[in-house]
Amino acid sequence: MMVPGSITEVQQAVHSVQHLRVAGGATKSALSCDATLSTRKLSGVLEYEPSEYTFTALSGTPLQDIVNTLVEHNQFLPFDPPLVESGATLGGTVAAGLSGPGRLRYGGLRDFLLGTRVVTGGGRIVLGGGKVVKNAAGFDIPKLMVGGLGTMAILVELTFKVFPRPERYVSLRVDFEFLQQALDFQSDLMTSPLELACLDFVPPGTLWMRIGGMATAIEKRVDRLCQFVGDSARVYRDQEDEEIWRSAREFHWVPPEHDLVKIPILPQQIQVSESYLSGLDCEFPRRYSMGGNLLWLAWPREQQRGLLDEFCTQLQRPALAVTGNWPVPWLGPRQDNLYRQRLSSVFDPESKLARFPAGVGQ
Amino acid sequence: MERKPGGLMNASKLFEQLRRLYPPDRLLTRPAQLAPYESDGLTAFRARPAGIVLPETQDEVIQTVKLCYQHEIPFMARGSGTSLSGGSVPIQDGLLIGLNRMNRILQYEPKQRIAVVEPGVINLAVSQRATFDNLYYAPDPSSGPVCTLGGNVAFNSGGAHCLKYGMTSNHVLGLKVVLPNGEVCQLGGDSLEMVGPDMTGMFVGSEGLFGVALEITLRLLPKPEVYYTVQAAYDSLAKAGDAVTLVVASGLLPGAMEIMDRLSLDAADAAVGAGYPSDAKAILIVELEGIAEEVEAEKPRLHELIEKSGAYLVEVAKDDEQRLKIWTGRKSAFSAVGRLSPDFIVQDGVVPRTKLGESLVEIDRLSREYDIRVANVFHAGDGNLHPLIMYDGRQSGALERAECLAGEILRHCIRLGGSITGEHGVGLEKRGYMREMFGESDLEFMFELRHAVDPLQLANRGKMLPMAESPVLTTRGAHPLEKQGIISRE
Numbered sequence: 045m046m047v048p049g050s051i052t053e054v055q056q057a058v059h060s061v062q063h064l065r066v067a068g069g070a071t072k073s074a075l076s077c078d079a080t081l082s083t084r085k086l087s088g089v090l091e092y093e094p095s096e097y098t099f100t101a102l103s104g105t106p107l108q109d110i111v112n113t114l115v116e117h118n119q120f121l122p123f124d125p126p127l128v129e130s131g132a133t134l135g136g137t138v139a140a141g142l143s144g145p146g147r148l149r150y151g152g153l154r155d156f157l158l159g160t161r162v163v164t165g166g167g168r169i170v171l172g173g174g175k176v177v178k179n180a181a182g183f184d185i186p187k188l189m190v191g192g193l194g195t196m197a198i199l200v201e202l203t204f205k206v207f208p209r210p211e212r213y214v215s216l217r218v219d220f221e222f223l224q225q226a227l228d229f230q231s232d233l234m235t236s237p238l239e240l241a242c243l244d245f246v247p248p249g250t251l252w253m254r255i256g257g258m259a260t261a262i263e264k265r266v267d268r269l270c271q272f273v274g275d276s277a278r279v280y281r282d283q284e285d286e287e288i289w290r291s292a293r294e295f296h297w298v299p300p301e302h303d304l305v306k307i308p309i310l311p312q313q314i315q316v317s318e319s320y321l322s323g324l325d326c327e328f329p330r331r332y333s334m335g336g337n338l339l340w341l342a343w344p345r346e347q348q349r350g351l352l353d354e355f356c357t358q359l360q361r362p363a364l365a366v367t368g369n370w371p372v373p374w375l376g377p378r379q380d381n382l383y384r385q386r387l388s389s390v391f392d393p394e395s396k397l398a399r400f401p402a403g404v405g406q
Numbered sequence: 407m408e409r410k411p412g413g414l415m416n417a418s419k420l421f422e423q424l425r426r427l428y429p430p431d432r433l434l435t436r437p438a439q440l441a442p443y444e445s446d447g448l449t450a451f452r453a454r455p456a457g458i459v460l461p462e463t464q465d466e467v468i469q470t471v472k473l474c475y476q477h478e479i480p481f482m483a484r485g486s487g488t489s490l491s492g493g494s495v496p497i498q499d500g501l502l503i504g505l506n507r508m509n510r511i512l513q514y515e516p517k518q519r520i521a522v523v524e525p526g527v528i529n530l531a532v533s534q535r536a537t538f539d540n541l542y543y544a545p546d547p548s549s550g551p552v553c554t555l556g557g558n559v560a561f562n563s564g565g566a567h568c569l570k571y572g573m574t575s576n577h578v579l580g581l582k583v584v585l586p587n588g589e590v591c592q593l594g595g596d597s598l599e600m601v602g603p604d605m606t607g608m609f610v611g612s613e614g615l616f617g618v619a620l621e622i623t624l625r626l627l628p629k630p631e632v633y634y635t636v637q638a639a640y641d642s643l644a645k646a647g648d649a650v651t652l653v654v655a656s657g658l659l660p661g662a663m664e665i666m667d668r669l670s671l672d673a674a675d676a677a678v679g680a681g682y683p684s685d686a687k688a689i690l691i692v693e694l695e696g697i698a699e700e701v702e703a704e705k706p707r708l709h710e711l712i713e714k715s716g717a718y719l720v721e722v723a724k725d726d727e728q729r730l731k732i733w734t735g736r737k738s739a740f741s742a743v744g745r746l747s748p749d750f751i752v753q754d755g756v757v758p759r760t761k762l763g764e765s766l767v768e769i770d771r772l773s774r775e776y777d778i779r780v781a782n783v784f785h786a787g788d789g790n791l792h793p794l795i796m797y798d799g800r801q802s803g804a805l806e807r808a809e810c811l812a813g814e815i816l817r818h819c820i821r822l823g824g825s826i827t828g829e830h831g832v833g834l835e836k837r838g839y840m841r842e843m844f845g846e847s848d849l850e851f852m853f854e855l856r857h858a859v860d861p862l863q864l865a866n867r868g869k870m871l872p873m874a875e876s877p878v879l880t881t882r883g884a885h886p887l888e889k890q891g892i893i894s895r896e
Contacts, residue, residue, distance in 0.1 A: 095655055096758050097569075118657055141601065154604050155576040164851075171848045176756045177569060178788040179825040180562045180611055181832055181843055182870070183852050184575060187607025196603060208657040231517045235539060237631035239697045261703035268699065308599035310518055337598035364601040374601070381591040383583070383616070384605055386858040390851070 049085040051161065051169060051200045057081055058167040058198065064396050066194045068104055068136030071127045074303065074365040074373045075140055075193055083135055086200060089113055097177055097206050098158065103135025103199040110134060120209040122150040124242075126293045135199040140366065141191025142306070144293045145242040146254075148334050150207065153190055159203035160186040165196065165392025175203045188387065191364075193373065195398040196391040210256030213241065214266050215280040215288050218273050220249040227314055227336070229273070234311070234335045238269060244292060245332040247318060254289060295340070297329055302342035303368025305352065305375065309361050311336030320355055343368075352376075417456050417499065420477040424459060424501075427469055432507075434458040443502055446487040446494040447549070450751065450805060451834050455482075455496035460504045464524075464582075464620045467503065471618060472588030474501055480867040483618040485526050485554025490752055491833025493561055493613055497867050503618065505556050511535055512621060519626045520579065520596055525556025525619050529563075532624060541626040544571040547829070548737040559619050560866075562611030564829030566662040566736070569787040571627070573829065575610035580623035583609060585616070586860035596623050613831050614866030616859050630661065630695035634705060635729045638717035639686035643667050643782070646688035647763040649715030650786040653692060654759060656711055658704055661695040663787035667766075669746070670739045670781040670794065677742030680735030683719050690717070690786070691732055739783040740794065747779065747796030749805070751835075753812050755819035756828040759789040768818050769793055776811045790828035791819070817842060832870040840872050849873070 046061075048054045058064060067079030083104030092099040094117040101110060107121075107128040114120055124146030125137045138160075143152035150156075159173035162185075172185025189199060220226040226249050233243055233253065242254040253273075255265050270277050280288060291297060298304050309317065314336055321328050321341075329342040343352055345368065356363045356376025363375040392398055424433055434440060435457040445452045456479075461467045467483070474481045480500035487494045496502045505526040513522035516539035521532055529550040532543040546565035547553055553563070558574045559581070571577075580594035594606030609616055640646040646665050653660060666674065666689045671682045682689055694701045694708060712720055723729035743750050757765045766782065769791075773780040781794040793815055797808035816826045816839050826832070826839045840849060853873050856863070 093758070093760070095651060095760050097654070098758075141604070143599070147598075150570070151572060151576055152598065154607055155572050168847065168851060170851045171844065174756075174825045176758055176789055176824045176828075178564060178573065178756050178785070178790050178828040180564070180573070180827045180829050181825050181836070182840065182848075183855060184562070184607055184611050187575065187604045187610075190604040190607065191601055192603035208659055211657075234519060235516060235541065235628055237540065237628045237697055239628075239700070257697075257700045258703040261699045264699040265697065306599075306601060308595065308597040308601060310597055312518065334598055361597075362601050378602075381593075382587075382589050383585060383591045383593065383609075383859065384603065387605075387608065387855060390854045390858045 045079070046081045047085050048081065051163065054086070054163045054198055054200055055167050055169060058163055058165065058396065062396065064198070066139070066198050068133030069106060069131040071130045071132040072136065072140055073367045074370050076136070077369055081198070083133060090201065091175075094119060098175060098203060099206060100159070100175060100201060100203040101134055103133065103138070103202055105134045107132050107134060107137060114206055115209070118209050119206045121156065121204065122207045123147045123153045123156050124293065125153070126295065129290070129294050134202055138189055138199055138202060139192060139194045140364070142366075145244055145289060145333050148243055149239065149241045154187055156205045157186045157190060157202065158205055160189050160199060161201035162189065162197035162199050165394065165397040170197065173203065177205050196388060197397070210241070211259040212262045213254055213256040213285050214262055215252065215254040215285040216266070216269055216273060217278045217280070218251045218276055220251070223247070223249060223315065223318055225249070226251055227311065230336055231311060236272070238272065242289060243335045245314070245336060247330060252288060254285070292331065292333070297331065298342040299329060301345045302329065303345060303370070304366040305341045305343050305363055306366055307339040307341060307356060307359070307361055307363040308337065309339050309359060313359055317359060320358060324351065416477040417479055420473055420479050420501070421457055423473050424457070424470065427466060428459050428461075432460040432462070434460070443487065443496055443504070446484070446489045446492060448490050448492040448495070448833070448835055451492040451495045453496050453498040455502040456499045458502040458504055460507055462507045464508070467505070467508070467618060467620060468584050468588060468590060470501070470503055471584050471586065474864055475587045475862065478862055478864070480864045482614060482866045483525075483556070485557040486549075486552045488549040488553045489557065489561060489833055490754070490830040491561070491827065492835045493831045493833030493866075493869055494557065495834055500867065505554065516541055516626075518596070521624045521626060522596075523555055523622050523624060525554060525559070525622065527555050529553050529555060529558060532626075536626050537629070540629045542629045543577065543624055544627050545574050545577055548740060555622050555624070556619050559610050559622055560612065560614045561831035562829070564785070564790070566664055566785055568785065568790070568829070569663070570659055570661050575607050577625050578606055578610050578622060579625050581606050581609055581619050582621035583617045583619050586862070586865040590620070594623070598625065611831070613833065613870045615856050615870060617865055632695065632698045632701050633661075633723075633729055634694040634701050635723040635732055636692045636708065636712065637721045637723075637732050638690045638692070638712050638715075639683045639719040640688045640690065640717055641686070643688040643766050644763050645716045646690045647766060647786065649690050649712060649717065650762065651760060652711045652715050653708065654787070656707060658694070658707060660692050660787065662691065662693040663785070664691040664736055665689065665782070665784055665786045666736065666739060667782040669779060670743065670783045673742035673746050673781060674735040674739045676745045678734055678738045680731065682735065686719070691736060736783070739781075743781055743794045743796065746781070747798065749797050749799040751795045751797070751808050751812050753791065753793050753795070753815055754828045754830045755791050755816050755824060755826055757789045757791065757819050757822045757824040759787070761822045762786060762789060765791060765818060765822065769815055772811055772814050776807060778808060778811055780811070785828070788828065789824065791815070813839065834869060837870060837872045840870070
């Protein structure tokens, strides 16, 4: 494993090999199992100016370090990155393109990444975006890095926008007898002005919701939300509230011998998805997050993977394997086109980064 | 690296084929028909296209782009032509594709909170369509009532609410685009989440260099339940700037924070009778928005901060009408400056927010040094300056001096670690400053990306990248239609 400690060493590493895959904290095994370069030594916050709402850090910085630094100034990462406690890094989260349940309120990772310094597959250092919260100069290269799995370039330095952290959070749980009831309710909440921080649906019939904001307003908002959702709601505060979302974010609900898969979907596809999965002779722990825009699916290792591809194809949704050992992490229909190929030809002209596993075909 | 335009022979062949595609009223080639399209919101640049087509269907756009590629004729697609950076100035002797007739909202899914639109749909039309479902489209450039979403996508347009809600790219989930060679690609999708590299994000803000957006999937947000709009008057610009710093440090996240200086207040007053306090040196507008209980709790904190910042007069919009009046005054400031000066340049450089005060002092110093009046209106919450540099185009050398001053302001933004453009884009106007913001190798890389997607450099040739040169005619003075009061700069 190569462990560069500077951008020049990353560059040297790229020049020295035929194929390269990068790992950060190695928390997403499906994406890092074949890694040959670690960003472990590329760690640390380089700039943080709380009053600018921005920070710049090296890609191998553990998210936990970032979170701790921000908390000291009552700020947070609004896209609510997953796997913080498991040891995920900033760069790995960008490359995997993962946001957590709290992305509902202000947007996902893509909406908070402002600037990048990368080493391309061709070994070039490229700066993209900027270090201020608003910038429209030049191509938005940082966006292309989100979800790219390091196939375009190796992330070295990242600049993010941050926000003031809500003073308090409270969560509610409501159980429904029928799936459709829960989905109708989810839809009402999504178009309401109630400003939910999180809204997750856990089959067969549980809606989890969270609000955050000023301490002096939160209980009034809880009352209002309770009126909206009815008497059956259970309210969780403080530690209990924290624990609900920690478990969601850290995927504590994924049992052993299961692989985690990310499937972006639409709320109105949940019916179809549920009837497909419940028709299979197996339990699939799962969670529809972000108001029904993302299905986190725990796929049993003994279950045929062909079925998962079929499922994604039926939904017409490309998916990403996050943990487990997969030949390629992309599942279902692939979105490949000339635009992507042409951009890739500049970032990675010799296909050093684009192969899964490293060096073994596409 | 540079390819020459296809030449007149190719152009005549192109038009021969375009005539088969378009009826005469949608293929314009006569000088009188071309004249209104010669410039955009930045009237200092002007170029005459060889012709204009007005497609009504996606297929017509695709066929047109294919023909341009086949004949190697550069093209620029635009909507209302409101670009403030010269980004939608036609290409001399190229083809202009006017997309205003592609103005259908193709899909509107309130439950899913998305809308799929054609590129010629007006920005404000989306929020109008969604208003009955209490949804809206967040990016709100001042030109919202006239600018189109295709242009917003090309230039990653902003507005007054970017700090909290981001720019256009943060609200575009997916795109159907035609690449400069005529191939059609689907980027992104309709879910809030995606897998694979964010190609949608890479297309937004590419200033038309990667092709033309045919369908745009927008994310809609629930309308804030209440707004609380405060207008505070200060006896110095610095105090207004400090107030912004205080608000940001307090943990409040207002929907918008805007500052106008005396000169822009005078202009807005003259234009729309905004009724600003006559002795104020600066006005700060802060807008809290969101769920009623939360806003109610934020109010006392905001007022405490504003008092601490030394505002001498604080007014609160009592109702929608008063709120609208405050915003009308603010949003009219650009065009209103036309009342103070026959010509002006508007810049939109960004500085780190904590350097706002320092930047205003520097702009003031430059204004004196050049003896050129500069009005300042800015999105203070995100450090996005908008100096309006006034000049009289009839005076020899006035434009050049104004541009020189504008350039110094941009260099100041770069020195402080900011950006040469927050929302207007680079266009023609700021191409020369790209080399100062980005290193030569970064720019070379961008050029290679452009070249990979558009080897013939046909799509909006000559914009954004300093190395892709194309001749542009410059003239001085306002646009002829502007002088007649037919169009105005928002």
